[in-house]
Amino acid sequence: MLEEKEIKNIRFVENHPDPTGEIPLFLSPEETEPVRHLHRTLLGYQATPLVELKSLASRLGLRSVLIKDESDRFGLRAFKGLGGVYAVFRAVCDRFGLDFTALTIEDLRKDPLLMEAIGSLDLVTATDGNHGKGVSWAAGMLGCRAHVYMPAGSLEVRAQAIRDAGNAEVRILELGYDDSVRYAETMAKEKGWLLIQDTSWEGYEVVPSWIIQGYSTMVYESFEQMKALGYERPTHVLLQAGVGAMAGGVLGVLRNLCGDHMPRVAVAEPHEAACIYESIKAGDGLPHAATGNGVTIMAGLNCGEPCTITWPIIRDATGWAFSCPDQVSVTGTRVLAEPSGDDRTVESGESGSVTAGLLYTICTDPAFRDLREDMGLDERSVVYLINTEGYTNPDLEK
Numbered sequence: 090m091l092e093e094k095e096i097k098n099i100r101f102v103e104n105h106p107d108p109t110g111e112i113p114l115f116l117s118p119e120e121t122e123p124v125r126h127l128h129r130t131l132l133g134y135q136a137t138p139l140v141e142l143k144s145l146a147s148r149l150g151l152r153s154v155l156i157k158d159e160s161d162r163f164g165l166r167a168f169k170g171l172g173g174v175y176a177v178f179r180a181v182c183d184r185f186g187l188d189f190t191a192l193t194i195e196d197l198r199k200d201p202l203l204m205e206a207i208g209s210l211d212l213v214t215a216t217d218g219n220h221g222k223g224v225s226w227a228a229g230m231l232g233c234r235a236h237v238y239m240p241a242g243s244l245e246v247r248a249q250a251i252r253d254a255g256n257a258e259v260r261i262l263e264l265g266y267d268d269s270v271r272y273a274e275t276m277a278k279e280k281g282w283l284l285i286q287d288t289s290w291e292g293y294e295v296v297p298s299w300i301i302q303g304y305s306t307m308v309y310e311s312f313e314q315m316k317a318l319g320y321e322r323p324t325h326v327l328l329q330a331g332v333g334a335m336a337g338g339v340l341g342v343l344r345n346l347c348g349d350h351m352p353r354v355a356v357a358e359p360h361e362a363a364c365i366y367e368s369i370k371a372g373d374g375l376p377h378a379a380t381g382n383g384v385t386i387m388a389g390l391n392c393g394e395p396c397t398i399t400w401p402i403i404r405d406a407t408g409w410a411f412s413c414p415d416q417v418s419v420t421g422t423r424v425l426a427e428p429s430g431d432d433r434t435v436e437s438g439e440s441g442s443v444t445a446g447l448l449y450t451i452c453t454d455p456a457f458r459d460l461r462e463d464m465g466l467d468e469r470s471v472v473y474l475i476n477t478e479g480y481t482n483p484d485l486e487k
């Protein structure tokens with residue numbers, strides 16, 4: 090068990106990264122190459138901005154703060170569509186024996202017989218919102234139908250956003266997130282539907298590996314954009330985690346890109362759903378479930394069980410795990426919405442902004458001075474964040 094510390098209601102544990110840890114093959118440059126190819130061919134594709142917040146960096150005493158802004162990816166307001174669309178495409182190619190490296194979604198759409206066959210497919214998934222939008226969007230493009238289950242407490246506005254994104258029947262269940270995933274799995278088995286779930290467990294690893302590969306596009310784009318801004322690579326990376334599929338996927342690609350110069354890594358979660366935090370704290374190398382009550386405004390991070398195929402990547406790359414109160418994400422949304430100097434406004438929802446809030450807190454609150462020093466956050470630091478979503482309920486947040 091690693092030692093847990095707490096400052097002003099933010100808990101953290103310091104981990105010992107293992108730079109020799111294995112990176113799964115599915116995140117290698119060769120295996121992720123077809124992902125970018127597919128994304129680039131999609132209608133509406135364009136690289137999302139990597140925003141350099143110069144004024145914020147100088148206020149925080151850092152060299153640079155670079156935030157990859159996913160708030161308008163494919164018009165879906167979150168990064169998640171990257172994974173959903175790639176996995177649905179791969180699953181369809183798999184089902185019909187098609188060469189995924191040679192085809193695009195447009196190619197499939199040009200074949201009426203094939204489209205008729207794809208139209209008979211039913212997809213199913215559980216989601217807090219963003220992943221469901223991606224699957225619905227892909228289903229709409231391919232003329233098939235998605236069945237999307239949301240956990241209890243999900244907002245109707247998020248359910249409607251999933252319907253509007255493409256073609257989905259959406260139901261809000263009386264279950265928590267992890268049980269909603271089990272429900273989707275049961276429905277897939279009973280009805281013969283294709284399960285497109287953005288987390289893995291023993292025996293269900295192929296589809297999630299496609300979804301996680303889908304996230305790699307964010308990192309490749311970011312590195313090209315960083316170079317154009319004059320930075321070779323970041324010195325620090327702060328990532329938010331639900332099940333950790335996104336964080337693990339990003340870290341796997343980062344390790345391949347950075348080699349021996351891997352940045353220092355911190356992972357942030359909400360107090361009430363901190364499964365990566367609990368797993369790192371346990372110190373036994375194994376994934377553990379969260380212990381909280383699952384009540385948090387960070388809906389996208391409200392997951393109680395780690396994704397099994399990305400957990401080892403996170404374990405081996407992470408230096409600090411954080412468990413945060415909702416207030417940290419509120420701080421992040423505010424800091425990004427009300428920038429100082431010439432900085433651009435970044436629209437960030439609750440799950441997107443927690444890392445910005447955490448960085449801001451660590452660098453501005455004197456109570457965190459020792460931690461900040463331990464993390465090596467100083468005027469030489471180039472900090473990379475991902476704003477994973479825009480406002481989740483624009484009507485309320487205006």
Ligand SMILES: Cc1ncc(COP(=O)(O)O)c(C=O)c1O
Nearest residue numbers: 219331332333334335389477478
């Ligand atoms: C906006 C947002 N950020 C981050 C995450 C976390 O991703 P993961 O569950 O793969 O850790 C999610 C997951 O749904 C999300 O919707």
